[in-house]
Amino acid sequence: MTLEGKYALVTGASKGIGRATALALAREGAHVLVHYGRSAKEAEAVISEIRSKGGQAEAIQADLSTPDGASLLASRAKMVIGDRLDILVANAGISKAARIAGYTVDDFDSLYTTNVRGTFFLVQHLLPVMGAGSNIVVISSIVARSVVGVPGLENPSILAYASTKGALETLVKNWAAILGPQGIRVNAVAPGVIETDMSNFTKTEAGREVALGMQALKRLGKPEDVADVVAFIASEGARWITGASIPVDGGSKL
Ligand SMILES: NC(=O)c1ccc[n+]([C@@H]2O[C@H](COP(=O)([O-])OP(=O)(O)OC[C@H]3O[C@@H](n4cnc5c(N)ncnc54)[C@H](OP(=O)(O)O)[C@@H]3O)[C@@H](O)[C@H]2O)c1
Structure with a gap:
């Protein structure tokens, strides 16, 4: 086990990629804080699974779309970990697909408040408990750098969501430069299509074909792959x- 004795916080760990990440970090020996927004039961199930395998985990709730969500989460986390956080995985996020004409100001704001503002201020509030040897992993997406789907004015697109991931990758580079001298590493992991609630289009045959059509490896990605x-x-x-931004996408859009 490589993470023995480390404290890790995974945001959005009730489901999907965050859940699989919490389980993987616990398997490697980390004491994991399983953050969730609305899915309390699912978060409790993650805790039970980790504890049943002899690991250590606690659930922490906070809505990252609210102005004080990030500071609440940070203070709740500090009550468990004290003054040292080794690993922060900023994973919580939402997506939206629409034609350009179909987006509302509320859609745009909720994508940015949850995906970008929540992450920005969570890092700000947790930095005082991070130090040499700590690291941050931000879950980005292939869409930060590539256009996916079929471009067209009449076709739904995730362009606003994609731009939040571009913003996060810009923050990752800036954080890495600013925090490097303190011995803190900051990286992005950029998944392609992964089978979760967020990517429910993969549940249709047409959706699967779109995903597989852009990948070198011909199966759908799973949360555990990330x-x-x-x-x-x-x-x-x-x-x-x-x-860095590490692609984890089965060789998508090569
Ligand atoms: N699935 C993909 O194909 C794919 C590809 C590339 C990147 N990603 C990225 O991977 C990350 C995880 O996505 P996923 O596919 O695992 O999605 P998911 O299954 O929908 O899970 C999203 C998680 O984020 C949490 N969350 C959302 N809004 C929140 C809020 N306001 N406050 C607190 N928690 C909130 C949810 O918590 P609650 O349910 O408890 O509210 C949930 O645990 C996201 O950043 C996503 O952009 C996904």
Whole structure:
């Protein structure tokens, strides 16, 4: 086990990629704080699964879309961890697909408040308990750098969501540069299509075909495919990697 004795906080760990990441970090020995927004039962199930395997975990609730969500989460986390956080996985996020004409100001604001503002201020509030050897992994997406789907004015697109991931990757580089001298690493992991509630289009045959059509590897990605990479990036094995965005996408859009 590579993360023995480390404290890790995973945001949005009640489901999907966050859940798989919490389980992977716990498997590697980390004491995991399982953050959730609305899915309390699912978060409790993650805690039970970790504890049943002999691991340590606690659930923490906070709505990251509210102005004080990030500071609440940070203070609740500090009550458990004290003054040292080793690993922060900023995973919580929402998505939206629409034609350009179909987006509302509320859609745009909720994408940015949850995905970007929540992450920005969570890092701000947790930095005082991070130090040399700590690291941050931000879950980005292939869409930060590539246009996916079929472009067209009449077709739904996730362009506003994609721009939040572009913003996060810009923050990752800036955080890595600013925090490097303190010995804190900051990286992005950029999944392609992963089978979760968020990517429910993969449940249709047409959706599966779109996903598989852009990938070199011909199966749908699973949350565990991403979680194992996050666990590595968070470990000492990745000690010389910072400011990077690691694609985990089965060779998408090559
Ligand atoms: N699935 C994909 O194909 C894919 C591809 C690339 C990147 N990603 C990224 O991977 C991350 C996880 O996505 P996923 O596919 O695992 O999605 P998911 O299954 O829908 O899970 C999203 C998680 O984020 C949490 N969350 C959302 N809004 C929140 C809020 N306001 N406050 C607190 N928690 C909130 C949810 O918590 P509650 O349910 O408890 O509220 C849930 O645990 C996201 O950043 C997403 O953009 C996903």
